[in-house]
């Protein structure tokens with residue numbers, strides 16, 4: 012389970028990624044690894060977002076940067092804690108996958124990331140938020156209903 016403290020550390024690590032000291036992206040092995048590329052513009056990661064947005068039934072155009080991405084997301088979810096938690100967990104899933112590829116020589120499967128992006132926020136919201144809970148099948152079937160909490 013990802014905790015907020017870890018997410019905070021994750022964000023500090025992510026924003027350390029600057030255009031000047033970019034390595035090759037481990038997902039596409041083509042683009043420079045900036046935070047914007049890694050979380051938004053990478054061809055492989057954008058496939059993850061497309062799957063997630065299709066699951067959420069959100070119209071989604073990949074934004075130019077993470078701030079606009081967070082802003083767009085904030086309009087879709089009412090609960091501040093839920094909005095912040097889910098958004099951070101989703102990005103932490105991508106970050107952890109990136110680290111697993113680099114440090115553990117793990118492979119990358121879009122379907123695995125999408126599955127983690129579905130499961131982890133649901134587990135987190137059950138344990139951390141004081142909102143009406145959704146069962147996992149409800150979360151998978153109609154996530155917008157659960158996110159409105």
Ligand SMILES: [Zn+2]
Pocket residue numbers: 036037038039040041042048049052053054055
């Ligand atoms: Zn990439």
